[in-house]
Amino acid sequence: MRKLSILFAISVLTVGQAAVGKEVGGIDIAESITPQESGPELVLNGAGIRKKFFMDIYVGALYLPARTSSAEAIISDTGAAGVDMHIVYKEIDRQKLTDGWEDGFRLNLTADQLAALRPKLDSFNALFTAVRKGDVIRIAYIPDTGTEVRINNELRGAVEGNDFFRALLKVWLGDRPVSKPLRQGMLGLD
Numbered sequence: 001m002r003k004l005s006i007l008f009a010i011s012v013l014t015v016g017q018a019a020v021g022k023e024v025g026g027i028d029i030a031e032s033i034t035p036q037e038s039g040p041e042l043v044l045n046g047a048g049i050r051k052k053f054f055m056d057i058y059v060g061a062l063y064l065p066a067r068t069s070s071a072e073a074i075i076s077d078t079g080a081a082g083v084d085m086h087i088v089y090k091e092i093d094r095q096k097l098t099d100g101w102e103d104g105f106r107l108n109l110t111a112d113q114l115a116a117l118r119p120k121l122d123s124f125n126a127l128f129t130a131v132r133k134g135d136v137i138r139i140a141y142i143p144d145t146g147t148e149v150r151i152n153n154e155l156r157g158a159v160e161g162n163d164f165f166r167a168l169l170k171v172w173l174g175d176r177p178v179s180k181p182l183r184q185g186m187l188g189l190d
Contacts, residue, residue: 024185025049027059027086035082035140035148040065042082042140045074048185049088050178059086060172062186063140069187071173075166082140083172083186091132098125104171104178113167120164124149127156141165 021031021044029047034040042063050057063082068074074081105114105121114121127149131137138150146160147168159165170177177183184190 021061022047024061025056025059025088027088029059029061029084029086033063033082033084033138033140035063035080035138036142036145039142040080042080043067046184046186046188046190048179048182048190050085050182055089057087057089057092058137059088060084060182060186061086062172067188069189071183071187074173074187075169077166078143078162080140080142081165081169082138083169085137085139087131087133087135087137089133091130093130094128097128097131100178101125101168101171104174105167107176108170108174109167117164117167120159120161123157124159124164124168127159129156139168 021029023029024047029044032041032043035042042065045062045064045067047059047061049059061084063084064074065079065081101121101124105117109117124147129151131151135152138148138153140148140150141162142148143162146158147165148158149156172178172186173183181190
């Protein structure tokens with residue numbers, strides 16, 4: 001009877017953890033997401049913490065159709081993908097968020113590339129509001145729709161074009177990422 005109780009306890013623990021891919025910075029990261037009701041399921045590629053001045057800002061999780069550690073393959077792809085940002089800092093105002101996108105694009109794109117994407121980046125920046133600890137920003141590329149932004153599951157809008165989403169991925173995965181440890185984590189290399 002005792003062996004049966006132990007086996008039951010183990011099976012309950014295993015089932016309860018099936019949806020959690022990993023724990024990062026005190027945040028349980030889902031093993032998979034479905035950014036669109038009728039869309040494909042995306043699997044957790046990796047996750048890490050974005051730190052700034054020794055403070056944890058958010059836990060970023062990258063979701064793809066299949067796992068890969070190649071930043072180049074991810075950036076050059078055309079399929080669905082997503083990034084969840086679990087906010088762990090007390091509050092990030094809209095200006096700080098948009099400044100971060102601007103810096104990331106400027107560091108990872110040529111002046112001509114940035115100029116070509118400027119209207120889309122401006123539209124993207126307009127989708128954001130201040131976020132607080134516990135909020136989740138989901139940025140998902142959905143083919144034929146574009147880059148959707150959701151804050152706490154509320155759709156804020158979308159920006160057309162795979163070109164925009166792949167440039168956005170360079171903020172995390174490019175040659176000059178916002179954080180090298182976060183890049184390593186999102187690529188599953190940590």
